[in-house]
Amino acid sequence: xxxxxxxxxxxxxxxxxxxxxxxxxxxxxxxxxxxxxxxxxxxxxxxxxxxxxxxxxxxxxxxxxxxxxxxxxxxxxxxxxxxxxxxxxxxxxxxxxxxxxxxxxxxxxxxxxxxxxxxxxxxxxxxxxxxxxxxxxxxxxxxxxxxxxxxxxxxxxxxxxxxxxxxxxxxxxxxxxxxxxxxxxxxxxx
Amino acid sequence: xxxxxxxxxxxxxxxxxxxxxxxxxxxxxxxxxxxxxxxxxxxxxxxxxxxxxxxxxxxxxxxxxxxxxxxxxxxxxxxxxxxxxxxxxxxxxxxxxxxxxxxxxxxxxxxxxxxxxxxxxxxxxxxxxxxxxxxxxxxxxxxxxxxxxxxxxxxxxxxxxxxxxxxxxxxxxxxxxxxxxxxxxxxxxx
Numbered sequence: 053x054x055x056x057x058x059x060x061x062x063x064x065x066x067x068x069x070x071x072x073x074x075x076x077x078x079x080x081x082x083x084x085x086x087x088x089x090x091x092x093x094x095x096x097x098x099x100x101x102x103x104x105x106x107x108x109x110x111x112x113x114x115x116x117x118x119x120x121x122x123x124x125x126x127x128x129x130x131x132x133x134x135x136x137x138x139x140x141x142x143x144x145x146x147x148x149x150x151x152x153x154x155x156x157x158x159x160x161x162x163x164x165x166x167x168x169x170x171x172x173x174x175x176x177x178x179x180x181x182x183x184x185x186x187x188x189x190x191x192x193x194x195x196x197x198x199x200x201x202x203x204x205x206x207x208x209x210x211x212x213x214x215x216x217x218x219x220x221x222x223x224x225x226x227x228x229x230x231x232x233x234x235x236x237x238x239x240x241x242x
Numbered sequence: 243x244x245x246x247x248x249x250x251x252x253x254x255x256x257x258x259x260x261x262x263x264x265x266x267x268x269x270x271x272x273x274x275x276x277x278x279x280x281x282x283x284x285x286x287x288x289x290x291x292x293x294x295x296x297x298x299x300x301x302x303x304x305x306x307x308x309x310x311x312x313x314x315x316x317x318x319x320x321x322x323x324x325x326x327x328x329x330x331x332x333x334x335x336x337x338x339x340x341x342x343x344x345x346x347x348x349x350x351x352x353x354x355x356x357x358x359x360x361x362x363x364x365x366x367x368x369x370x371x372x373x374x375x376x377x378x379x380x381x382x383x384x385x386x387x388x389x390x391x392x393x394x395x396x397x398x399x400x401x402x403x404x405x406x407x408x409x410x411x412x413x414x415x416x417x418x419x420x421x422x423x424x425x426x427x428x429x430x431x432x
Contacts, residue, residue: 064287064288065287065288065290066288066289066322067322070322071322074322074370074374075374075376078370078371078374078376079376082371084370085369085370085371085374085376086367086369086370087367087368087369087370088365088366088367088368089329089331089332089335089365089366089368090335090363090364090365091332091335091336091339091363091364092361092362092363092364093336093339093340093343093361093362093363093364094359094360094361095343095347095357095359095360095361097254097255098254098255098256098344098347099256099344099347099348100255101339101340101343101344101360103335103336103339103340105328105332105336108318108332110318110320110321111320115318115320117318117325117328118319118325118326121327121328121332123328123332123333123336123340125336125340125341125344127344128298128300128305128307130300130301130305131300132256132257132260132261132264132348135307135308136308137311138295138307138311138313139279140337140338140340140341140344140413140414140415141279141337141341141414141415142279142281142295142298142311142313143313143333143336143337143340144334144337144338144341144415144418144419145279145280145281145293146281146283146293146295146313146315146330146333146337147330147331147333147334147336147337148330148334148425149281149283149291149293150283150291150293150313150315150330150333151315151330151331151334152427153283153285153291154288154289154291154315154317154330155373157285157288157289158289158322167285169284169285169432170284170285170291170432171282171283171284171285171432172282172283173280173281173282173283174280174281174282174283175278175279175280176278176279176423177276177277177278178277178278178279178414179275179276179277180264180268180274180275180276180277181268181272181275182412182414182417183345183412183414184264184265184268184275185412186265186268186269186275191417191421192411192412192413192414192416192417193414193415193417193418193421193423194414194418194423195423195424196423196424196425196426197423197424197425197426198425198426198428199425199426199427199428200427200428200429200430201427201428201429201430202429202430202431202432203429203430203431203432204431204432209431212429212430212431213429215429216427216429219427220427221382222372222373222375222382223330223382224330224331224368224372224373224382224383224384225330225331225334225383226382226425227372227381227382227383228334228383228384228419229334229418229419229422229423229425230422230423230424230425231381231383231422232419232420232421232422233366233383233384233385233386233387233419233420234385234386234387234420235338235386235387235388235389235416235419235420236386236387236388236389237342237389237391237406237409237410238388238389238390238391239390239391239392239393239402239403239405239406240390240391240392240393240402241392241393241394241399241402242359242360242361242392242393242394
């Protein structure tokens, strides 16, 4: 994050003064930087399940979203679902796109760079030989994900790549997905 | 995946006969197993952006969801958003929960195991010293994610953990997130 400068109140819709106030608050009280995000999920039937997002911890306190957000999941009919919602792997692509976009928008704002439009298209390949245990050499995961950003901004050609690197260099989802995260799983009887 | 057995048409809402028909179709024509999932995302303002999910490739053809699904993202006000939707990292937790749940439900169905209820709660920690470049030793990503499944099923105690392992052992999102995925990013001018 750049050092505080004389910047307008809002850049890219981001309250830059509040952003630098956050930086200063964390410098004064490092524990303010600790965030804990939570969801709860409930199975409905077959591939249909839904998550509820409501509380989280951050800035030294328990916090609540303005309302509970409900996120649904299903599979398309070719994968034996009812096709009532996006599939889990598509939600993963959304998490990645949205985190990269927000990261670059915030980081650009902190540097006084105005963005006019940001679009991205993402695609990723999965070989069902993995999920179906038909070939032990085929992984279950995405083999790879390709992202193409289109950016409208009054910046030199060379800065376009830099703007995207502000995204990839700061996005929690990008870092999680490209480098992996330790996940612990427990089970108990309901 | 277990070998074909004499099983009812539907277990856990999953058409088990269609599942084994899929396995046989892929054994006959391995390219049927290649899937490509896609989303497109558009920035709105600050932390608000939305993805559209419509087409994908699979089973040897271009396919469409029943309708375009729109997935929104925002940040809570403490992170300078408008709190109009779940945040990208919460979407990531949803992707993980939904993929694990669907994977265990399908794998249980293929083994003739009936599940009555499946719930999960997930939490993950992020230290903003990373995103804000305040400490180069702090990663941007989730430090760790903890998942607690609660399962209602008429199975012995020892099988509860096995059911969850069918999820973690087959879920594309779990494999992607725990082991990492190669992601390539390009940028062009809009």
